[in-house]
Amino acid sequence: MAIRRTPMVILIFLVFISGAQIATADEPVPAPWPHQFHALLFMNYSGDLSMIDLWYDWPNGRNFNIIQEQLGGITYDLEWNNGTSFFYTLDSSKSCRSAQLEVGILRPNWLDGANYLGQQLVNGFHCNVWEKVDFIWYYEDVETKRPVQWIFYTGREAHVMTFEVGAVLEDEKWQAPVYCFNKEKKSLSTEGSLREFRGYKGMAVS
Structure with a gap:
């Protein structure tokens, strides 16, 4: 009798495994970032508030991240795919830090491999939620596939206020000021509203 039951047990096991594989295959995946877009982000880090004009231009x-601190100054965080980065101001201080990093900007598919956590209502939007390497939690509108917010492991929150697919900043505005090239390159500070993304890119090459 045991011999006759074995094929049935195997069949049940195979059906169970197939069902699990189908369920996994049916899980949504985050939409790749558009190759060019402009987003306005409201940042909150334990009450430390700022607004970021994010210009992403993969081609x-x-x-480019233009960061307005609450009741404070504006700083410019400019990154190139060859690893060159500038963090500067355009005020009278003419401050600038530059560095050559090991990796370039985030790829459009940087969320590939993220773990799906289910759906959640966020700021009135019905969102799919993913987590990647215990580093970032990403919330995407179920209907439009646009990002609604993401939260870094540090607790820093980015709330997407506007998201313009295809928007491109004029070429002349991508040029770092001349005084950025008159100083010795230094390591970028971990301060700033997007320091976590620098950490994420660092993990990608570690």
């Missing part, structure tokens, strides 16, 4: 290998 031209560049990423």
Whole structure:
């Protein structure tokens, strides 16, 4: 009798495994970032607030974050796909830090391999939620596939206020000021509203 039951047990096991594989295959995956877009982000880090104009331009290998601190100054975080980065101001201080990093800007598919956590209502939007390497939690609108927010492991929150697919910043605005090239390159500080993304890119090459 045991011999006759064995094929049935195997059949049940195979059906169970197939069902699990189908369920996994049916899980949604995050949409790749558009190759060019402009987003306005409201950042909150334990009450430390800022606004970021994010310009992402993958075809031209560049990423630009214009950071307005609450009741404070504006800093410019300019990154190129060859690893060159500048963090500067345009005020009278003419401050600038530059560095050559090991990796370039985030790829459009940087969320590939993220773990699906289910759905959640976020700021009135019905979102799919993913987590990647215990580093970032990413929330995407179920219907439009646009990002709604992401939260870093540090607790820093990015709330997407606007998301313009295909928007491109004029070429002349991507040029770092001349005083960025008159100083010795230094390591970029871990301060700033997007320091976590630098950490994520560092993990990608470790």
